[in-house]
Amino acid sequence: MDTGPTNHNIENRLRAYVARRRHEAGARFVMPPDTRRFLQTEVDRKYRSKEPRAMRSTTLFAWLGLKPVWMTATAVVAIGLVAFLVRLSWEPHRMHDLAKAEQKVQPPQSAPAPASAARTRSAPATTSVGAPPVEIARLAESNQDTLATPRQSVAALALDRKVAGLSQRFVQTQSGQIGADRSQLSQQTRNVLEDFQIELANGKLRVLDSDGSVYEAAVAAVDHTAAESSAQIAYRSAAQPSPQTAAGAPSAETAPAPTAARFGARARMQPEKGLASQTSVAPDTLFSNAIPFVALGTNRTLNQSVVIHGRIVLPQEHGQQIKRQSDLMASDPATLKALLQNATVQGRVVIDASNQFELNATPR
Protein backbone atom coordinates (compact mmCIF):
# COMPACT_ATOMS: atom_id res chain seq x y z
CA MET A 1 0.00 0.00 0.00
CA ASP A 2 1.02 3.60 -0.45
CA THR A 3 2.37 5.53 2.39
CA GLY A 4 -0.30 7.39 4.22
CA PRO A 5 -1.49 8.23 7.63
CA THR A 6 -0.27 5.43 9.81
CA ASN A 7 -0.62 7.04 13.18
CA HIS A 8 -4.29 6.14 13.37
CA ASN A 9 -5.22 3.09 15.33
CA ILE A 10 -8.27 2.80 13.18
CA GLU A 11 -6.11 2.52 10.11
CA ASN A 12 -4.43 -0.53 11.52
CA ARG A 13 -7.82 -2.03 12.14
CA LEU A 14 -8.83 -1.28 8.59
CA ARG A 15 -5.72 -2.99 7.23
CA ALA A 16 -6.37 -6.01 9.40
CA TYR A 17 -9.98 -6.09 8.24
CA VAL A 18 -8.96 -6.00 4.58
CA ALA A 19 -6.32 -8.67 5.07
CA ARG A 20 -8.77 -11.02 6.71
CA ARG A 21 -11.49 -10.52 4.10
CA ARG A 22 -9.06 -11.08 1.28
CA HIS A 23 -7.97 -14.27 2.91
CA GLU A 24 -11.57 -15.33 3.38
CA ALA A 25 -12.35 -14.57 -0.25
CA GLY A 26 -10.32 -17.59 -1.26
CA ALA A 27 -10.15 -18.55 -4.91
CA ARG A 28 -10.49 -16.20 -7.80
CA PHE A 29 -14.01 -14.94 -8.58
CA VAL A 30 -15.19 -16.36 -11.88
CA MET A 31 -18.36 -15.18 -13.58
CA PRO A 32 -20.95 -17.98 -13.63
CA PRO A 33 -21.97 -19.07 -17.14
CA ASP A 34 -25.62 -18.20 -16.62
CA THR A 35 -24.63 -14.71 -15.45
CA ARG A 36 -22.48 -14.39 -18.56
CA ARG A 37 -25.36 -15.48 -20.79
CA PHE A 38 -27.71 -13.11 -19.03
CA LEU A 39 -25.32 -10.20 -19.51
CA GLN A 40 -24.64 -11.10 -23.15
CA THR A 41 -28.38 -11.18 -23.72
CA GLU A 42 -28.57 -7.71 -22.25
CA VAL A 43 -25.71 -6.56 -24.48
CA ASP A 44 -27.46 -8.02 -27.51
CA ARG A 45 -30.76 -6.43 -26.58
CA LYS A 46 -29.19 -3.03 -26.01
CA TYR A 47 -27.16 -2.84 -29.20
CA ARG A 48 -29.72 -4.54 -31.42
CA SER A 49 -32.27 -1.91 -30.42
CA LYS A 50 -29.74 0.76 -31.39
CA GLU A 51 -29.03 -0.78 -34.76
CA PRO A 52 -32.29 0.05 -36.56
CA ARG A 53 -31.91 3.73 -35.66
CA ALA A 54 -28.41 3.74 -37.06
CA MET A 55 -29.63 1.95 -40.16
CA ARG A 56 -32.44 4.41 -40.62
CA SER A 57 -30.14 7.39 -40.42
CA THR A 58 -27.62 5.71 -42.71
CA THR A 59 -30.32 4.98 -45.25
CA LEU A 60 -31.57 8.55 -45.09
CA PHE A 61 -28.09 9.98 -45.61
CA ALA A 62 -27.52 7.57 -48.47
CA TRP A 63 -30.74 8.72 -50.11
CA LEU A 64 -29.88 12.36 -49.59
CA GLY A 65 -26.26 12.07 -50.55
CA LEU A 66 -26.19 9.46 -53.23
CA LYS A 67 -29.49 9.94 -55.03
CA PRO A 68 -29.52 13.48 -56.41
CA VAL A 69 -31.58 12.27 -59.36
CA TRP A 70 -34.33 11.13 -57.05
CA MET A 71 -34.14 14.38 -55.13
CA THR A 72 -34.44 16.40 -58.32
CA ALA A 73 -37.33 14.28 -59.53
CA THR A 74 -39.09 14.68 -56.22
CA ALA A 75 -38.59 18.43 -56.29
CA VAL A 76 -39.95 18.70 -59.83
CA VAL A 77 -43.01 16.64 -58.94
CA ALA A 78 -43.58 18.75 -55.84
CA ILE A 79 -43.36 22.02 -57.77
CA GLY A 80 -45.73 20.70 -60.42
CA LEU A 81 -48.16 19.59 -57.78
CA VAL A 82 -48.08 23.00 -56.09
CA ALA A 83 -48.69 24.76 -59.40
CA PHE A 84 -51.58 22.43 -60.15
CA LEU A 85 -53.11 23.02 -56.73
CA VAL A 86 -52.74 26.79 -57.11
CA ARG A 87 -54.58 26.61 -60.40
CA LEU A 88 -57.27 24.40 -58.93
CA SER A 89 -57.74 26.75 -56.01
CA TRP A 90 -58.11 29.68 -58.41
CA GLU A 91 -60.77 28.04 -60.59
CA PRO A 92 -63.40 27.49 -57.88
CA HIS A 93 -63.12 31.16 -56.92
CA ARG A 94 -63.80 32.12 -60.47
CA MET A 95 -66.79 29.81 -60.79
CA HIS A 96 -68.15 31.04 -57.50
CA ASP A 97 -67.78 34.63 -58.57
CA LEU A 98 -69.44 33.92 -61.87
CA ALA A 99 -72.40 32.38 -60.09
CA LYS A 100 -72.56 35.33 -57.74
CA ALA A 101 -72.47 37.75 -60.61
CA GLU A 102 -75.21 35.83 -62.37
CA GLN A 103 -77.47 36.36 -59.39
CA LYS A 104 -76.73 40.05 -59.34
CA VAL A 105 -77.57 40.65 -62.97
CA GLN A 106 -81.09 41.91 -63.48
CA PRO A 107 -82.49 40.94 -66.85
CA PRO A 108 -82.55 44.20 -68.79
CA GLN A 109 -85.99 45.03 -70.07
CA SER A 110 -85.22 47.93 -72.24
CA ALA A 111 -82.43 50.31 -72.75
CA PRO A 112 -83.69 53.81 -72.59
CA ALA A 113 -81.61 55.77 -74.91
CA PRO A 114 -80.53 59.10 -73.66
CA ALA A 115 -82.77 61.75 -74.96
CA SER A 116 -79.90 63.70 -76.26
CA ALA A 117 -78.43 60.77 -78.00
CA ALA A 118 -78.45 61.00 -81.71
CA ARG A 119 -77.81 58.32 -84.22
CA THR A 120 -74.64 59.35 -85.76
CA ARG A 121 -71.98 57.46 -87.57
CA SER A 122 -69.68 58.06 -84.73
CA ALA A 123 -71.62 55.74 -82.51
CA PRO A 124 -71.01 52.39 -84.14
CA ALA A 125 -67.87 52.16 -82.16
CA THR A 126 -70.00 50.14 -79.82
CA THR A 127 -71.54 47.92 -82.45
CA SER A 128 -68.25 47.44 -84.11
CA VAL A 129 -67.26 45.58 -81.04
CA GLY A 130 -69.85 43.11 -81.97
CA ALA A 131 -72.65 43.85 -79.56
CA PRO A 132 -71.69 41.45 -76.79
CA PRO A 133 -74.53 39.24 -75.65
CA VAL A 134 -75.78 38.72 -72.14
CA GLU A 135 -73.37 35.89 -71.52
CA ILE A 136 -70.49 38.21 -72.13
CA ALA A 137 -72.10 40.82 -69.97
CA ARG A 138 -72.24 38.39 -67.14
CA LEU A 139 -68.70 37.42 -67.66
CA ALA A 140 -67.70 41.02 -67.88
CA GLU A 141 -69.48 41.82 -64.68
CA SER A 142 -68.02 38.90 -62.85
CA ASN A 143 -64.61 39.74 -64.14
CA GLN A 144 -65.00 43.29 -63.04
CA ASP A 145 -65.84 42.03 -59.59
CA THR A 146 -63.31 39.31 -59.37
CA LEU A 147 -60.45 40.34 -61.54
CA ALA A 148 -60.02 43.84 -60.24
CA THR A 149 -56.75 42.64 -58.93
CA PRO A 150 -54.81 39.94 -60.70
CA ARG A 151 -55.07 36.92 -58.48
CA GLN A 152 -53.44 34.35 -60.63
CA SER A 153 -50.01 33.50 -59.43
CA VAL A 154 -46.96 33.84 -61.60
CA ALA A 155 -46.55 30.08 -61.51
CA ALA A 156 -50.07 29.55 -62.71
CA LEU A 157 -49.62 32.07 -65.48
CA ALA A 158 -46.45 30.44 -66.61
CA LEU A 159 -48.13 27.08 -66.60
CA ASP A 160 -51.07 28.46 -68.52
CA ARG A 161 -48.81 29.95 -71.15
CA LYS A 162 -47.12 26.66 -71.55
CA VAL A 163 -50.42 24.89 -71.99
CA ALA A 164 -51.84 27.52 -74.31
CA GLY A 165 -48.92 27.63 -76.64
CA LEU A 166 -50.95 29.68 -79.16
CA SER A 167 -50.30 33.35 -79.06
CA GLN A 168 -49.81 36.28 -81.34
CA ARG A 169 -48.32 39.64 -80.70
CA PHE A 170 -50.14 42.78 -81.85
CA VAL A 171 -49.28 46.47 -81.98
CA GLN A 172 -51.66 49.36 -81.99
CA THR A 173 -51.84 51.37 -85.17
CA GLN A 174 -51.90 55.16 -84.99
CA SER A 175 -55.29 55.36 -86.61
CA GLY A 176 -56.88 53.35 -83.86
CA GLN A 177 -57.53 56.27 -81.57
CA ILE A 178 -60.88 57.71 -80.80
CA GLY A 179 -62.47 60.13 -78.49
CA ALA A 180 -60.42 62.89 -77.12
CA ASP A 181 -57.15 63.67 -78.67
CA ARG A 182 -54.77 60.92 -77.67
CA SER A 183 -52.29 63.52 -76.72
CA GLN A 184 -54.62 64.45 -73.90
CA LEU A 185 -54.07 61.03 -72.40
CA SER A 186 -51.18 60.59 -70.08
CA GLN A 187 -48.14 58.79 -71.32
CA GLN A 188 -48.91 55.84 -69.09
CA THR A 189 -52.45 55.65 -70.43
CA ARG A 190 -51.19 55.81 -73.99
CA ASN A 191 -49.00 52.81 -73.28
CA VAL A 192 -52.00 50.64 -72.50
CA LEU A 193 -52.31 47.97 -75.19
CA GLU A 194 -49.79 49.79 -77.34
CA ASP A 195 -48.06 46.46 -77.72
CA PHE A 196 -49.78 43.33 -76.50
CA GLN A 197 -50.13 39.63 -76.98
CA ILE A 198 -53.22 37.50 -77.39
CA GLU A 199 -53.28 33.96 -76.14
CA LEU A 200 -56.02 31.58 -77.12
CA ALA A 201 -56.57 28.21 -75.55
CA ASN A 202 -59.37 26.01 -74.25
CA GLY A 203 -62.02 28.51 -75.23
CA LYS A 204 -60.37 31.22 -73.22
CA LEU A 205 -58.73 34.31 -74.46
CA ARG A 206 -56.14 36.27 -72.62
CA VAL A 207 -54.64 39.62 -73.48
CA LEU A 208 -51.17 40.22 -72.09
CA ASP A 209 -50.08 43.83 -72.08
CA SER A 210 -46.49 44.88 -72.45
CA ASP A 211 -46.24 45.86 -68.79
CA GLY A 212 -47.33 42.40 -67.70
CA SER A 213 -50.97 43.25 -67.14
CA VAL A 214 -53.35 40.40 -67.91
CA TYR A 215 -56.86 40.89 -69.19
CA GLU A 216 -58.91 37.73 -69.15
CA ALA A 217 -61.86 36.88 -71.31
CA ALA A 218 -63.93 34.08 -72.64
CA VAL A 219 -64.56 33.96 -76.33
CA ALA A 220 -68.17 34.97 -76.60
CA ALA A 221 -70.95 32.94 -78.07
CA VAL A 222 -72.07 35.12 -80.92
CA ASP A 223 -75.67 36.08 -80.90
CA HIS A 224 -76.02 37.77 -84.22
CA THR A 225 -78.09 37.04 -87.18
CA ALA A 226 -76.42 35.17 -89.90
CA ALA A 227 -78.26 37.29 -92.35
CA GLU A 228 -76.48 40.39 -91.31
CA SER A 229 -74.80 41.59 -94.38
CA SER A 230 -71.13 41.99 -94.70
CA ALA A 231 -71.86 45.42 -96.04
CA GLN A 232 -73.21 46.43 -92.68
CA ILE A 233 -70.14 45.05 -91.04
CA ALA A 234 -67.91 46.93 -93.36
CA TYR A 235 -69.92 50.00 -92.72
CA ARG A 236 -69.53 49.63 -88.98
CA SER A 237 -65.91 48.81 -89.19
CA ALA A 238 -65.22 51.79 -91.31
CA ALA A 239 -67.07 54.14 -89.03
CA GLN A 240 -64.91 56.55 -87.19
CA PRO A 241 -65.79 56.43 -83.56
CA SER A 242 -66.83 59.51 -81.72
CA PRO A 243 -68.18 58.35 -78.42
CA GLN A 244 -69.11 61.68 -77.02
CA THR A 245 -70.91 64.64 -78.36
CA ALA A 246 -69.67 68.09 -77.79
CA ALA A 247 -71.80 68.24 -74.71
CA GLY A 248 -70.31 65.06 -73.51
CA ALA A 249 -73.43 63.01 -74.05
CA PRO A 250 -73.03 59.56 -75.49
CA SER A 251 -73.97 59.01 -79.06
CA ALA A 252 -75.14 55.81 -80.59
CA GLU A 253 -76.48 54.29 -83.75
CA THR A 254 -79.05 51.76 -82.78
CA ALA A 255 -78.17 51.77 -79.16
CA PRO A 256 -76.56 54.13 -76.75
CA ALA A 257 -72.86 54.33 -77.18
CA PRO A 258 -70.95 53.10 -74.20
CA THR A 259 -70.00 56.11 -72.25
CA ALA A 260 -67.80 55.65 -69.32
CA ALA A 261 -70.77 55.34 -67.06
CA ARG A 262 -72.49 52.91 -69.34
CA PHE A 263 -69.62 50.50 -69.09
CA GLY A 264 -71.04 49.54 -65.79
CA ALA A 265 -71.73 45.87 -66.07
CA ARG A 266 -75.47 45.84 -65.61
CA ALA A 267 -76.29 48.62 -68.02
CA ARG A 268 -73.75 47.73 -70.60
CA MET A 269 -75.41 44.99 -72.60
CA GLN A 270 -79.04 45.93 -72.50
CA PRO A 271 -79.44 47.00 -76.09
CA GLU A 272 -77.52 44.01 -77.35
CA LYS A 273 -79.83 41.77 -75.42
CA GLY A 274 -82.74 43.31 -77.13
CA LEU A 275 -81.19 42.83 -80.53
CA ALA A 276 -80.28 39.29 -79.82
CA SER A 277 -83.74 38.39 -78.69
CA GLN A 278 -85.11 39.64 -81.94
CA THR A 279 -82.66 38.16 -84.37
CA SER A 280 -80.98 35.21 -82.85
CA VAL A 281 -80.88 32.45 -85.43
CA ALA A 282 -77.68 30.59 -84.86
CA PRO A 283 -76.03 31.59 -81.61
CA ASP A 284 -72.81 29.90 -82.55
CA THR A 285 -72.57 31.54 -85.93
CA LEU A 286 -69.64 33.85 -86.30
CA PHE A 287 -70.30 37.48 -86.95
CA SER A 288 -68.66 37.79 -90.32
CA ASN A 289 -65.04 36.89 -89.77
CA ALA A 290 -64.81 38.36 -86.29
CA ILE A 291 -64.45 36.70 -82.94
CA PRO A 292 -65.92 39.03 -80.36
CA PHE A 293 -64.67 39.08 -76.83
CA VAL A 294 -64.75 41.16 -73.70
CA ALA A 295 -61.61 41.10 -71.62
CA LEU A 296 -61.20 42.64 -68.23
CA GLY A 297 -58.37 43.14 -65.85
CA THR A 298 -56.31 45.65 -64.01
CA ASN A 299 -53.49 47.52 -65.59
CA ARG A 300 -50.48 47.08 -63.39
CA THR A 301 -48.91 50.40 -64.29
CA LEU A 302 -51.99 52.53 -63.78
CA ASN A 303 -53.53 50.27 -61.16
CA GLN A 304 -56.84 50.89 -62.90
CA SER A 305 -59.40 48.55 -64.34
CA VAL A 306 -59.34 48.01 -68.09
CA VAL A 307 -62.21 46.69 -70.17
CA ILE A 308 -61.61 45.61 -73.73
CA HIS A 309 -64.63 45.20 -75.97
CA GLY A 310 -62.85 43.72 -78.88
CA ARG A 311 -63.00 41.33 -81.76
CA ILE A 312 -60.44 39.40 -83.63
CA VAL A 313 -61.06 40.00 -87.30
CA LEU A 314 -59.94 37.06 -89.34
CA PRO A 315 -58.79 37.33 -92.93
CA GLN A 316 -61.54 36.75 -95.47
CA GLU A 317 -60.05 33.65 -97.03
CA HIS A 318 -59.82 31.95 -93.63
CA GLY A 319 -63.10 33.30 -92.55
CA GLN A 320 -64.81 31.32 -95.30
CA GLN A 321 -63.66 28.13 -93.62
CA ILE A 322 -64.56 29.19 -90.10
CA LYS A 323 -68.29 29.52 -90.10
CA ARG A 324 -68.89 28.84 -86.50
CA GLN A 325 -67.16 29.54 -83.27
CA SER A 326 -67.00 25.83 -82.61
CA ASP A 327 -65.16 25.46 -85.90
CA LEU A 328 -62.65 27.96 -84.70
CA MET A 329 -62.11 26.20 -81.40
CA ALA A 330 -61.92 22.84 -83.10
CA SER A 331 -59.25 24.05 -85.46
CA ASP A 332 -55.85 22.55 -85.10
CA PRO A 333 -53.15 24.76 -83.57
CA ALA A 334 -51.43 25.34 -86.88
CA THR A 335 -54.62 26.68 -88.42
CA LEU A 336 -55.33 28.84 -85.40
CA LYS A 337 -51.79 30.18 -85.51
CA ALA A 338 -52.15 31.05 -89.17
CA LEU A 339 -55.46 32.76 -88.48
CA LEU A 340 -54.02 34.89 -85.71
CA GLN A 341 -50.98 35.81 -87.75
CA ASN A 342 -53.24 37.35 -90.36
CA ALA A 343 -55.90 38.75 -88.07
CA THR A 344 -56.41 42.22 -86.68
CA VAL A 345 -57.78 43.20 -83.31
CA GLN A 346 -60.36 45.93 -83.21
CA GLY A 347 -62.56 47.32 -80.53
CA ARG A 348 -62.78 49.75 -77.69
CA VAL A 349 -60.72 50.02 -74.57
CA VAL A 350 -62.11 51.68 -71.47
CA ILE A 351 -59.75 52.54 -68.67
CA ASP A 352 -61.18 52.98 -65.20
CA ALA A 353 -64.52 54.00 -66.74
CA SER A 354 -63.12 57.42 -67.58
CA ASN A 355 -60.71 57.13 -70.49
CA GLN A 356 -61.39 55.22 -73.61
CA PHE A 357 -59.90 54.75 -77.01
CA GLU A 358 -60.39 52.54 -79.96
CA LEU A 359 -58.24 49.54 -80.44
CA ASN A 360 -56.93 48.79 -83.88
CA ALA A 361 -53.97 46.51 -83.77
CA THR A 362 -52.17 44.47 -86.35
CA PRO A 363 -49.89 41.48 -85.95
CA ARG A 364 -46.26 42.11 -85.36
Added chain:
Amino acid sequence: MTATTSQHSSTEAADTPDERALIARCRRGDAAAWDELFERYYDPVGRFVFQYSPAFTREDVEEITQEVFLAIVRNIDSFRGNSAFQTWTFRIAINKARDFIQHKSAAKRGKGMEHVPLDVSNPNNGTPLEIPSPASGPDEALISKEEMVMLRQAVDRLSDPCREIIELRYFGDLSYEELAATLNLNPKTVSSRLSKCLDRLEEIARPLFAGEKTRPFSV
Protein backbone atom coordinates in the same frame (compact mmCIF):
# COMPACT_ATOMS: atom_id res chain seq x y z
CA MET B 1 -0.92 -9.03 -0.05
CA THR B 2 -1.11 -10.97 -3.28
CA ALA B 3 -4.63 -9.86 -3.93
CA THR B 4 -3.64 -6.27 -3.37
CA THR B 5 -0.97 -6.53 -5.97
CA SER B 6 -3.27 -8.11 -8.52
CA GLN B 7 -5.93 -5.48 -7.94
CA HIS B 8 -3.43 -2.72 -8.32
CA SER B 9 -1.97 -4.06 -11.53
CA SER B 10 -5.47 -4.28 -12.91
CA THR B 11 -6.06 -0.64 -11.99
CA GLU B 12 -2.90 0.48 -13.71
CA ALA B 13 -3.85 -1.43 -16.86
CA ALA B 14 -7.10 0.48 -17.10
CA ASP B 15 -5.44 3.46 -18.74
CA THR B 16 -3.65 1.55 -21.44
CA PRO B 17 -4.60 1.91 -25.10
CA ASP B 18 -5.62 -1.71 -25.00
CA GLU B 19 -8.13 -0.87 -22.28
CA ARG B 20 -9.53 2.05 -24.22
CA ALA B 21 -9.81 -0.06 -27.37
CA LEU B 22 -11.64 -2.74 -25.43
CA ILE B 23 -14.13 -0.25 -24.08
CA ALA B 24 -14.59 1.20 -27.55
CA ARG B 25 -15.36 -2.24 -28.94
CA CYS B 26 -17.83 -2.83 -26.12
CA ARG B 27 -19.57 0.41 -26.97
CA ARG B 28 -20.03 -0.86 -30.53
CA GLY B 29 -21.78 -3.95 -29.17
CA ASP B 30 -18.95 -6.40 -29.83
CA ALA B 31 -19.94 -9.52 -27.87
CA ALA B 32 -16.38 -10.84 -27.75
CA ALA B 33 -15.18 -7.56 -26.27
CA TRP B 34 -17.84 -7.76 -23.61
CA ASP B 35 -16.73 -11.30 -22.79
CA GLU B 36 -13.17 -10.05 -22.43
CA LEU B 37 -14.31 -7.20 -20.22
CA PHE B 38 -16.24 -9.58 -17.96
CA GLU B 39 -13.21 -11.82 -17.73
CA ARG B 40 -10.90 -8.97 -16.87
CA TYR B 41 -12.95 -7.19 -14.22
CA TYR B 42 -15.12 -9.82 -12.62
CA ASP B 43 -12.53 -10.93 -10.09
CA PRO B 44 -11.40 -7.43 -8.95
CA VAL B 45 -15.00 -6.32 -8.59
CA GLY B 46 -15.92 -9.52 -6.76
CA ARG B 47 -13.05 -9.09 -4.31
CA PHE B 48 -13.91 -5.47 -3.76
CA VAL B 49 -17.50 -6.39 -2.99
CA PHE B 50 -16.43 -9.22 -0.74
CA GLN B 51 -14.36 -6.80 1.33
CA TYR B 52 -17.16 -4.35 1.56
CA SER B 53 -18.96 -6.19 4.33
CA PRO B 54 -17.86 -9.03 6.59
CA ALA B 55 -21.38 -10.40 6.28
CA PHE B 56 -21.16 -11.00 2.53
CA THR B 57 -20.92 -14.57 1.31
CA ARG B 58 -19.63 -15.56 -2.13
CA GLU B 59 -23.24 -16.08 -3.15
CA ASP B 60 -24.00 -12.50 -2.11
CA VAL B 61 -20.97 -11.33 -4.02
CA GLU B 62 -22.12 -13.09 -7.19
CA GLU B 63 -25.53 -11.53 -6.87
CA ILE B 64 -24.14 -8.06 -6.28
CA THR B 65 -21.50 -8.41 -8.97
CA GLN B 66 -24.12 -9.43 -11.50
CA GLU B 67 -25.98 -6.23 -10.73
CA VAL B 68 -22.73 -4.28 -11.07
CA PHE B 69 -22.04 -5.68 -14.53
CA LEU B 70 -25.62 -5.20 -15.60
CA ALA B 71 -25.24 -1.53 -14.72
CA ILE B 72 -21.96 -1.42 -16.63
CA VAL B 73 -23.62 -2.85 -19.75
CA ARG B 74 -26.43 -0.37 -19.55
CA ASN B 75 -24.32 2.68 -18.72
CA ILE B 76 -20.97 2.19 -20.36
CA ASP B 77 -21.70 5.14 -22.63
CA SER B 78 -21.65 7.40 -19.57
CA PHE B 79 -18.06 6.42 -18.71
CA ARG B 80 -15.99 9.50 -19.59
CA GLY B 81 -12.54 8.10 -18.90
CA ASN B 82 -11.72 10.67 -16.21
CA SER B 83 -10.69 7.83 -13.92
CA ALA B 84 -9.58 4.27 -14.48
CA PHE B 85 -12.35 2.00 -15.70
CA GLN B 86 -11.85 -0.27 -12.70
CA THR B 87 -12.34 2.63 -10.31
CA TRP B 88 -15.56 3.42 -12.11
CA THR B 89 -16.69 -0.17 -11.59
CA PHE B 90 -15.75 0.05 -7.89
CA ARG B 91 -17.93 3.08 -7.41
CA ILE B 92 -20.82 1.24 -9.02
CA ALA B 93 -20.05 -1.72 -6.75
CA ILE B 94 -20.23 0.49 -3.64
CA ASN B 95 -23.73 1.60 -4.60
CA LYS B 96 -24.90 -1.90 -5.44
CA ALA B 97 -23.44 -3.32 -2.20
CA ARG B 98 -25.21 -0.70 -0.16
CA ASP B 99 -28.48 -1.41 -1.99
CA PHE B 100 -28.02 -5.10 -1.30
CA ILE B 101 -27.41 -4.52 2.40
CA GLN B 102 -30.48 -2.34 2.71
CA HIS B 103 -32.59 -4.86 0.83
CA LYS B 104 -31.29 -7.72 2.97
CA SER B 105 -31.82 -5.79 6.19
CA ALA B 106 -35.42 -5.22 5.24
CA ALA B 107 -35.86 -8.92 4.48
CA LYS B 108 -34.21 -9.94 7.73
CA ARG B 109 -36.54 -7.78 9.76
CA GLY B 110 -39.31 -10.07 8.57
CA LYS B 111 -37.57 -13.41 8.88
CA GLY B 112 -35.27 -12.99 11.83
CA MET B 113 -32.85 -15.55 10.41
CA GLU B 114 -30.28 -15.33 7.66
CA HIS B 115 -30.08 -18.12 5.13
CA VAL B 116 -26.57 -19.48 4.73
CA PRO B 117 -26.31 -21.86 1.77
CA LEU B 118 -23.90 -24.73 2.39
CA ASP B 119 -24.76 -27.00 -0.49
CA VAL B 120 -23.92 -24.64 -3.31
CA SER B 121 -21.38 -25.92 -5.79
CA ASN B 122 -19.14 -23.91 -8.06
CA PRO B 123 -21.16 -23.34 -11.25
CA ASN B 124 -17.98 -23.38 -13.33
CA ASN B 125 -16.60 -26.78 -12.44
CA GLY B 126 -19.16 -28.31 -10.10
CA THR B 127 -16.72 -28.59 -7.25
CA PRO B 128 -17.88 -27.55 -3.80
CA LEU B 129 -17.34 -23.91 -3.01
CA GLU B 130 -14.66 -23.01 -0.51
CA ILE B 131 -16.50 -21.99 2.58
CA PRO B 132 -14.30 -19.72 4.70
CA SER B 133 -13.23 -21.33 7.92
CA PRO B 134 -14.63 -19.70 11.03
CA ALA B 135 -11.25 -20.18 12.65
CA SER B 136 -8.86 -17.26 12.57
CA GLY B 137 -5.80 -17.54 10.35
CA PRO B 138 -2.38 -16.21 11.24
CA ASP B 139 -2.97 -12.74 9.78
CA GLU B 140 -6.53 -12.55 10.91
CA ALA B 141 -5.73 -12.91 14.55
CA LEU B 142 -5.33 -9.16 14.63
CA ILE B 143 -9.08 -8.63 14.22
CA SER B 144 -12.01 -10.71 15.25
CA LYS B 145 -15.22 -11.19 13.31
CA GLU B 146 -17.10 -8.96 15.75
CA GLU B 147 -14.51 -6.24 15.38
CA MET B 148 -14.89 -6.43 11.64
CA VAL B 149 -18.63 -6.00 11.96
CA MET B 150 -18.15 -3.05 14.30
CA LEU B 151 -15.64 -1.51 11.97
CA ARG B 152 -18.11 -1.85 9.13
CA GLN B 153 -20.79 -0.24 11.29
CA ALA B 154 -18.43 2.61 12.10
CA VAL B 155 -17.66 3.15 8.41
CA ASP B 156 -21.36 3.16 7.64
CA ARG B 157 -21.86 6.01 10.09
CA LEU B 158 -19.46 8.26 8.20
CA SER B 159 -20.65 10.88 5.81
CA ASP B 160 -20.79 9.85 2.17
CA PRO B 161 -17.56 11.58 1.06
CA CYS B 162 -15.59 10.13 3.97
CA ARG B 163 -17.03 6.66 3.54
CA GLU B 164 -16.29 6.65 -0.18
CA ILE B 165 -12.70 7.80 0.16
CA ILE B 166 -11.98 5.21 2.85
CA GLU B 167 -13.62 2.37 0.96
CA LEU B 168 -11.78 3.22 -2.25
CA ARG B 169 -8.50 3.70 -0.44
CA TYR B 170 -8.52 0.52 1.71
CA PHE B 171 -10.92 -1.89 -0.06
CA GLY B 172 -10.10 -0.79 -3.58
CA ASP B 173 -6.40 -0.19 -2.93
CA LEU B 174 -6.37 3.09 -4.85
CA SER B 175 -3.34 5.36 -4.63
CA TYR B 176 -3.62 9.03 -3.73
CA GLU B 177 -3.23 9.94 -7.38
CA GLU B 178 -6.01 7.60 -8.43
CA LEU B 179 -8.23 8.91 -5.66
CA ALA B 180 -7.49 12.45 -6.75
CA ALA B 181 -8.41 11.63 -10.34
CA THR B 182 -11.54 9.72 -9.37
CA LEU B 183 -12.84 12.27 -6.88
CA ASN B 184 -11.64 15.22 -8.95
CA LEU B 185 -9.46 16.50 -6.08
CA ASN B 186 -5.91 17.69 -5.59
CA PRO B 187 -3.68 14.86 -4.24
CA LYS B 188 -2.83 17.01 -1.19
CA THR B 189 -6.52 17.50 -0.59
CA VAL B 190 -6.97 13.76 -0.79
CA SER B 191 -4.31 13.28 1.89
CA SER B 192 -5.82 15.81 4.25
CA ARG B 193 -9.37 14.61 3.66
CA LEU B 194 -8.34 11.01 4.27
CA SER B 195 -6.61 12.02 7.49
CA LYS B 196 -9.68 13.87 8.71
CA CYS B 197 -11.95 11.01 7.75
CA LEU B 198 -9.80 8.52 9.62
CA ASP B 199 -9.95 10.78 12.67
CA ARG B 200 -13.69 10.86 12.36
CA LEU B 201 -13.85 7.09 11.94
CA GLU B 202 -11.74 6.61 15.00
CA GLU B 203 -14.06 8.81 17.01
CA ILE B 204 -17.02 6.76 15.90
CA ALA B 205 -15.34 3.38 16.38
CA ARG B 206 -13.72 4.07 19.79
CA PRO B 207 -16.86 3.62 21.90
CA LEU B 208 -17.83 0.56 19.85
CA PHE B 209 -14.50 -1.13 20.43
CA ALA B 210 -14.43 0.01 24.07
CA GLY B 211 -17.72 -1.82 24.59
CA GLU B 212 -16.28 -4.89 22.90
CA LYS B 213 -13.26 -4.91 25.23
CA THR B 214 -15.47 -4.94 28.28
CA ARG B 215 -17.16 -8.13 27.09
CA PRO B 216 -15.83 -11.30 28.75
CA PHE B 217 -15.25 -13.25 25.54
CA SER B 218 -14.07 -12.37 22.14
CA VAL B 219 -14.47 -14.56 19.08
